[in-house]
Amino acid sequence: MYGPLNVNPLKSKGGKTGSWRTLLRPHYLHKNCIACRMCLMICPEGCVQGKEKNAFTVDYNFCKGCGLCADICPKKDIEMVPEESKEEEK
Amino acid sequence: MKEFVEGSHAIAEIITKTNPGVISAYPITPQTHIVEDLAQMVANGELKSQFVNVESEHSAASVVLGASATGVRVYTATSSQGLFYMQEVVFNIAGMRLPVIMTCANRAISAPINIWNDQQDSISLRDAGWIQIYAEDNQEAVDFHLIAYRLGEDKRVMLPVMVCMDGFILTHGMETVDMPEQDKVNKFLPAYKPLYKLDPANPISMGLLADPDYYMETRFAIQETMKQSIDYLSEISAEFKSVFGRDYKDLLVEEYQTKDAEKVIVAMGSVCGTIKEVIDEQRSKGKKVGLLRIISYRPFPYARVYEALKDVPKVAVLDKAVSLGAYAPIAVEIKAAFYGKKKGPKVISSFVAGLGGRDITLESIGEVLRRLNTKEVNSDFIDLKPELLKEEYGE
Amino acid sequence: MENNPLFRPGHTACAGCGQAIAARLVVEASGVNTIIANSTGCLEVFTTKYPDTAWGVPWIHSLFENSSAVASGVEAALKYLGKKDLINVIAQGGDGGTGDIGLQALSGMLERGHDILYVCYDNEAYMNTGVQRSGLTPFDTNTTTSPQGVQSTGNIRPKKPVPEICAAHGIPYVATASTGFPQDITRKVKKALSIKGPKYIQIHVPCPLGWRYETEQMIAVAKLAVETGLYPLFEFENGVIANRKQITPKPVEEYLKTQGRFKHLLGNPEEVKKIQAVADSNILKYNLKAA
Numbered sequence: 001m002y003g004p005l006n007v008n009p010l011k012s013k014g015g016k017t018g019s020w021r022t023l024l025r026p027h028y029l030h031k032n033c034i035a036c037r038m039c040l041m042i043c044p045e046g047c048v049q050g051k052e053k054n055a056f057t058v059d060y061n062f063c064k065g066c067g068l069c070a071d072i073c074p075k076k077d078i079e080m081v082p083e084e085s086k087e088e089e090k
Numbered sequence: 091m092k093e094f095v096e097g098s099h100a101i102a103e104i105i106t107k108t109n110p111g112v113i114s115a116y117p118i119t120p121q122t123h124i125v126e127d128l129a130q131m132v133a134n135g136e137l138k139s140q141f142v143n144v145e146s147e148h149s150a151a152s153v154v155l156g157a158s159a160t161g162v163r164v165y166t167a168t169s170s171q172g173l174f175y176m177q178e179v180v181f182n183i184a185g186m187r188l189p190v191i192m193t194c195a196n197r198a199i200s201a202p203i204n205i206w207n208d209q210q211d212s213i214s215l216r217d218a219g220w221i222q223i224y225a226e227d228n229q230e231a232v233d234f235h236l237i238a239y240r241l242g243e244d245k246r247v248m249l250p251v252m253v254c255m256d257g258f259i260l261t262h263g264m265e266t267v268d269m270p271e272q273d274k275v276n277k278f279l280p281a282y283k284p285l286y287k288l289d290p291a292n293p294i295s296m297g298l299l300a301d302p303d304y305y306m307e308t309r310f311a312i313q314e315t316m317k318q319s320i321d322y323l324s325e326i327s328a329e330f331k332s333v334f335g336r337d338y339k340d341l342l343v344e345e346y347q348t349k350d351a352e353k354v355i356v357a358m359g360s361v362c363g364t365i366k367e368v369i370d371e372q373r374s375k376g377k378k379v380g381l382l383r384i385i386s387y388r389p390f391p392y393a394r395v396y397e398a399l400k401d402v403p404k405v406a407v408l409d410k411a412v413s414l415g416a417y418a419p420i421a422v423e424i425k426a427a428f429y430g431k432k433k434g435p436k437v438i439s440s441f442v443a444g445l446g447g448r449d450i451t452l453e454s455i456g457e458v459l460r461r462l463n464t465k466e467v468n469s470d471f472i473d474l475k476p477e478l479l480k481e482e483y484g485e
Numbered sequence: 486m487e488n489n490p491l492f493r494p495g496h497t498a499c500a501g502c503g504q505a506i507a508a509r510l511v512v513e514a515s516g517v518n519t520i521i522a523n524s525t526g527c528l529e530v531f532t533t534k535y536p537d538t539a540w541g542v543p544w545i546h547s548l549f550e551n552s553s554a555v556a557s558g559v560e561a562a563l564k565y566l567g568k569k570d571l572i573n574v575i576a577q578g579g580d581g582g583t584g585d586i587g588l589q590a591l592s593g594m595l596e597r598g599h600d601i602l603y604v605c606y607d608n609e610a611y612m613n614t615g616v617q618r619s620g621l622t623p624f625d626t627n628t629t630t631s632p633q634g635v636q637s638t639g640n641i642r643p644k645k646p647v648p649e650i651c652a653a654h655g656i657p658y659v660a661t662a663s664t665g666f667p668q669d670i671t672r673k674v675k676k677a678l679s680i681k682g683p684k685y686i687q688i689h690v691p692c693p694l695g696w697r698y699e700t701e702q703m704i705a706v707a708k709l710a711v712e713t714g715l716y717p718l719f720e721f722e723n724g725v726i727a728n729r730k731q732i733t734p735k736p737v738e739e740y741l742k743t744q745g746r747f748k749h750l751l752g753n754p755e756e757v758k759k760i761q762a763v764a765d766s767n768i769l770k771y772n773l774k775a776a
Binding site for chain 3: 014015067080
């Protein structure tokens with residue numbers, strides 16, 4: 001029986017929405033970070049990870065380049081840089 | 091154990107024995123007594139279900155949808171306008187393959203508003219993907235609810251089931267019913283084991299968006315399950331007979347004196363009791379007449395109908411509903427059963443009767459048989475009042 | 486949480502979507518032992534396009550207006566199974582699915598006293614179907630069914646006060662929140678879930694597409710809504726106001742000029758006055774002015 005369309009999240013891959021970025025990508029300077037976690041909280045994708053100071057990272061497979069992490073960082077430790085510069089290759 | 095009891099109360103009793111986890115319904119005549127009786131049983135501690143008094147039928151169906159999705163057995167009941175109000179949820183439940191069981195106390199559709207019995211309500215939802223079985227009397231109404239749970243919750247089926255019983259005639263009629271005992275109910279109907287459910291231990295998402303790449307297979311799957319259910323009904327009927335002794339054969343149709351009949355009436359529901367009386371009376375006068383009673387309306391038993399009527403020269407289909415602008419609902423199915431086949435009736439005439447609760451009497455049935463002759467008629471209304479039709483609007 | 490995030494990336498929300506942020510904060514505040522019933526809308530569509538799902542918790546979508554009723558059924562089933570105390574039940578939807586088409590089911594759920602948290606993601610229009618006006622669209626807003634034109638300055642009706650309607654049901658907890666204050670969302674959700682009975686939280690979620698602002702401006706936009714008094718943040722407990730965010734009120738122009746949906750008002754001091762009156766009335770009614 002081909003059943004109802006129920007999905008187990010662990011079997012769901014999700015789209016690589018990082019391909020949506022055309023203009024800018026976030027570049028984490030890892031200089032003045034105080035580990036306030038605001039960048040992690042504000043990301044609509046939930047693709048920012050980290051615990052320790054200066055150790056927060058973005059999963060560029062999913063980042064859409066909205067710029068909210070750079071805007072919210074109280075230490076201005078995140079810059080939006082042109083996508084072509086590809087500061088972090090993953 | 092035999093009881094002389096109101097139909098609604100009999101239904102409430104049998105539902106109690108199936109131990110649903112959640113019951114939710116909104117009152118609408120003529121379903122009200124069922125729900126009131128269930129509420130009383132909960133209040134007396136006889137029924138341990140969660141009884142959710144909702145603010146509308148749309149919410150009643152949504153509550154049982156959510157509860158069924160959480161993995162418990164559920165029950166709801168409605169009629170007419172209530173069924174129409176919950177229509178989108180009804181389709182939703184079937185699409186989500188949740189085994190919700192519902193009693194439809196058949197009632198006419200507004201406008202004009204009318205609380206008496208006909209079958210327009212459940213028949214109008216024939217495309218919803220629900221299995222629909224129609225009871226002739228209160229014994230069947232009781233038994234069919236057990237069969238409905240057994241069928242709907244079967245892992246091979248996982249479809250909702252609507253048990254249809256004529257409003258007032260059956261719901262408010264007092265009949266002797268052999269009420270199944272709890273131990274036998276437990277034997278026939280195992281506890282519900284859901285195939286899928288909302289559970290943090292094993293999270294799933296239900297009710298996703300399906301684009302054109304995925305939607306069609308889900309409808310095909312329900313269609314296939316409906317076809318397979320034709321056989322499952324026979325299987326379950328045999329199980330039922332072995333536990334309770336009552337034999338519903340294949341749960342698709344009942345053939346009443348059709349073997350050598352020259353004229354057969356096809357009908358559904360409580361009107362068949364009246365028809366059987368007319369058949370008996372006419373047979374005693376030597377007339378070769380019979381009745382083919384449809385039990386399972388969805389899935390529709392085309393092959394079985396063909397077998398039963400292929401040698402009958404004249405068939406009258408008596409619909410207690412009407413498809414405005416087209417041929418009557420059961421009549422089209424009967425005609426479809428014979429199209430392109432080598433054998434079949436020479437005449438299949440379609441009659442409409444009993445709308446809005448207009449009584450179908452022995453004379454009405456006699457009239458149907460009288461009008462069933464060589465000239466085929468379609469959607470011929472029985473017992474119309476010509477004096478009402480003569481009135482001009484505004485007079 | 487790394488192995489099974491409760492709100493997974495890879496969903497198809499617009500870049501910078503306020504609702505995605507709020508939804509993630511809500512489910513993370515609730516935790517693993519959560520079941521969510523979701524209305525049709527942006528959130529449902531961008532998180533669950535078969536065969537993908539963004540939800541790491543059990544989640545069900547049925548129809549547009551019935552998430553409150555579906556959640557009521559889930560809650561009743563959990564009560565029957567004796568599991569309700571261990572599992573949070575959340576019903577959620579947009580402003581349309583909550584305050585317009587869903588108002589009846591919501592009212593029924595609140596009246597029956599189910600132990601459910603209802604979260605309304607208020608982006609102030611029917612965004613998923615194309616930015617049409619809802620009952621919660623503020624006065625003078627340009628939407629596709631209340632467009633500004635030669636004879637119109639936008640939506641002619643005031644914002645439907647859904648939090649107050651919910652509070653009038655006498656439920657234990659009602660709150661408004663804003664994506665401009667993300668930690669406040671987490672605090673309020675956690676607080677609500679610690680209370681038994683029906684709870685309602687309405688979160689102001691900016692929509693970059695429907696409101697027309699640059700995505701990285703969201704926090705400034707959301708904060709201005711609160712700081713002008715146009716979106717008061719408050720908490721009701723048992724029908725009585727218990728807490729509010731105090732502000733030093735800014736003039737509404739500062740908020741209106743940030744978004745394209747209010748652009749037509751900037752040369753129209755008459756209309757701006759009317760909107761200022763709405764803000765002033767809120768400030769008075771909720772005693773928002775910081776001493």
